[in-house]
Amino acid sequence: MAAVEVVEFEEFEEYDARPYLRLVTTPQVFRAGPSLAKRRAARARMMKRRRRTLVAFALLLGLVILAWPGHAFGGQSGAGLPSDLANSSVLASGMNYVVQPGDTVSSIARMMNPVDPKVARTELVRELDSSVVVPGERVLIP
Numbered sequence: 001m002a003a004v005e006v007v008e009f010e011e012f013e014e015y016d017a018r019p020y021l022r023l024v025t026t027p028q029v030f031r032a033g034p035s036l037a038k039r040r041a042a043r044a045r046m047m048k049r050r051r052r053t054l055v056a057f058a059l060l061l062g063l064v065i066l067a068w069p070g071h072a073f074g075g076q077s078g079a080g081l082p083s084d085l086a087n088s089s090v091l092a093s094g095m096n097y098v099v100q101p102g103d104t105v106s107s108i109a110r111m112m113n114p115v116d117p118k119v120a121r122t123e124l125v126r127e128l129d130s131s132v133v134v135p136g137e138r139v140l141i142p
Helices: 036-067 083-088 105-112 117-128
Strands: 002-007 020-025 096-098 138-140
Touching: 105 117, 117 138
Parallel strands: none
Antiparallel strands: 002 020, 096 138
């Protein structure tokens, strides 16, 4: 980059009425660093990179939330029950249940798994080796 400086010399005034022009270079302070266009382009690339990173982070966060265990968001428990029903059922796996008068294997299975008592009944029959329960009998819930 160059500039033009107007220099008036008193000794040349009598010969030429016009001022004397000479080419002057700009100081190093103004020429240091990349040009304005390059800086703007670099900033635009940086902003584009930041936006891309933010979108990627948001997508990754969404995938993590979707992959989180389902029971944390009302999904199914390990027994195949929705978590609210699994927590509200009277009998859970590993509990000892004392059979009351009037109880049957099917009624106990409904207390274990209110959504699908057939699966619970099959497990109970396999655990008891019988489809009959006697009042006062202790049953280990499978």
